[in-house]
Amino acid sequence: MRTAREAGSGRAMRGATGPIAPALLPDTAAALGSGGLAVGGVDLLELARAIGTPCYVYDTGTLEARAREAARVFVGGAAYASKAFSCVAMARIAAACGLHLDVASLGELRIGLAAAVPPGAIVLHGNNKSVAELELAQARGVGRIVVDSLDEVDRLEALQARAGGPPVPVWLRVTPDVDPHTHAAITTGRFDSKFGVPIVGGAAAAARERLQRSPAVRLVGLHAHIGSQVVELQPFQESARRLAALAVSWQLEELCLGGGLGAAYRGDDRVPSLGDWAEALERGCRAGGLPPSLHPSAEPGRSLVARAGITLYTVGTVKRLPGGRTYVAVDGGMGDNPRPALYGSRYEAFLPRAVAAPRPLPAAVVGQHCESGDVLVADAQLPADLAVGDILAVPVTGAYGHAMASNYNRIPRPPVVFVADGRARLVIRRETVEDLLRLETDGPVPLGGPG
Numbered sequence: 001m002r003t004a005r006e007a008g009s010g011r012a013m014r015g016a017t018g019p020i021a022p023a024l025l026p027d028t029a030a031a032l033g034s035g036g037l038a039v040g041g042v043d044l045l046e047l048a049r050a051i052g053t054p055c056y057v058y059d060t061g062t063l064e065a066r067a068r069e070a071a072r073v074f075v076g077g078a079a080y081a082s083k084a085f086s087c088v089a090m091a092r093i094a095a096a097c098g099l100h101l102d103v104a105s106l107g108e109l110r111i112g113l114a115a116a117v118p119p120g121a122i123v124l125h126g127n128n129k130s131v132a133e134l135e136l137a138q139a140r141g142v143g144r145i146v147v148d149s150l151d152e153v154d155r156l157e158a159l160q161a162r163a164g165g166p167p168v169p170v171w172l173r174v175t176p177d178v179d180p181h182t183h184a185a186i187t188t189g190r191f192d193s194k195f196g197v198p199i200v201g202g203a204a205a206a207a208r209e210r211l212q213r214s215p216a217v218r219l220v221g222l223h224a225h226i227g228s229q230v231v232e233l234q235p236f237q238e239s240a241r242r243l244a245a246l247a248v249s250w251q252l253e254e255l256c257l258g259g260g261l262g263a264a265y266r267g268d269d270r271v272p273s274l275g276d277w278a279e280a281l282e283r284g285c286r287a288g289g290l291p292p293s294l295h296p297s298a299e300p301g302r303s304l305v306a307r308a309g310i311t312l313y314t315v316g317t318v319k320r321l322p323g324g325r326t327y328v329a330v331d332g333g334m335g336d337n338p339r340p341a342l343y344g345s346r347y348e349a350f351l352p353r354a355v356a357a358p359r360p361l362p363a364a365v366v367g368q369h370c371e372s373g374d375v376l377v378a379d380a381q382l383p384a385d386l387a388v389g390d391i392l393a394v395p396v397t398g399a400y401g402h403a404m405a406s407n408y409n410r411i412p413r414p415p416v417v418f419v420a421d422g423r424a425r426l427v428i429r430r431e432t433v434e435d436l437l438r439l440e441t442d443g444p445v446p447l448g449g450p451g
């Protein structure tokens with residue numbers, strides 16, 4: 001068995017109509033003698049037969065390798081941003097590989113705790129944290145709460161007044177007003193943002209005063225996250241510089257510079273490595289005057305999990321419009337991967353039965369949901385002999401796919417399978433329509449409670 005990287009190297013046919021680029025596949029992807037593809041030693045076609053489609057397949061080798069790499073390159077530590085892909089099995093991998101866990105909701109927090117991540121290694125985010133979230137975080141001794149608004153400080157004070165306890169260590173989330181040159185919906189660190197408080201104009205300074213006066217919190221650091229799917233290093237470096245300068249003037253020693261490093265989704269995409277990103281953050285911190293003894297931490301999500309994941313579908317219809325496009329419809333769509341519909345994200349597709357085959361057929365890979373925007377790969381290139389019944393794979397779907405999946409059209413969400421060493425492990429089972437029906441009820445709502 002040759003690795004897909006070996007099989008793909010030196011191939012004469014390159015570019016859009018050539019075989020899928022090995023760089024888009026998980027680390028353990030290996031071409032099989034049959035022309036097929038194994039990931040984690042598991043033949044993807046055999047897996048599709050065993051578990052059905054659609055399904056999310058994750059290579060645990062890639063997950064572990066990226067998590068260890070992040071733990072190594074970020075001298076100041078790194079937390080896995082679990083919003084990118086949150087489940088107990090993933091949280092366990094992150095913790096076992098030396099990462100802390102960033103959670104941004106009660107559900108993500110509960111999953112981290114269910115995975116036995118030490119509470120002290122958990123960082124709680126959220127621009128509108130509920131009392132329930134803060135209560136659980138405080139009761140379990142979550143390591144850091146990232147204060148995003150002053151209303152949240154009021155809630156922490158009320159909690160402390162009720163439950164007692166020492167002040168909780170917090171970071172203040174600030175917006176450095178840096179443009180990360182990514183999609184507007186995932187740009188988070190400009191002046192005009194629902195997240196954090198701006199450095200410019202004095203809001204951050206006012207928040208600091210409020211925190212310093214509060215008996216419920218202890219300000220120990222600063223946080224910023226400029227956005228996601230960021231592929232340039234300069235915005236990261238500039239954000240680091242601005243935060244470092246503030247941390248120095250406020251005599252704070254902890255500095256977390258968020259996540260955001262982009263992933264390559266198509267063969268011609270180029271992204272910096274985790275190491276390059278870590279160096280840019282360090283450079284920015286030095287430029288901002290942070291002493292060499294202090295190092296920033298980070299919160300990578302996408303860059304750790306995107307390439308580890310592949311989604312498998314079955315082709316159900318192939319519609320060749322006379323003089324128009326070819327539509328290849330699969331048994332999934334925007335319900336399991338809303339990113340193309342939300343952000344215009346671009347992917348590639350290939351057939352796992354013929355991983356090294358040329359892909360001369362231009363086609364739109366579409367889903368089964370009731371809208372024309374339900375497109376998974378608008379400009380796919382596929383093998384010419386593609387047929388109904390083929391298993392079709394979309395690589396680099398490990399981040400914000402399962403995490404953002406919905407039940408639109410009452411379609412149950414696909415299962416998650418981890419593969420390694422020739423074995424497949426079901427870590428999230430397939431939803432069923434019965435699961436959805438179980439939520440249906442017709443009970444009275446007791447009104448007139450405490451008002």
Ligand SMILES: Cc1ncc(COP(=O)(O)O)c(C=O)c1O
Nearest residue numbers: 081225228259260299300301302
């Ligand atoms: C506060 C925070 N940290 C980390 C991340 C992870 O970002 P990414 O998955 O792009 O690395 C996000 C994503 O939105 C975030 O909001």
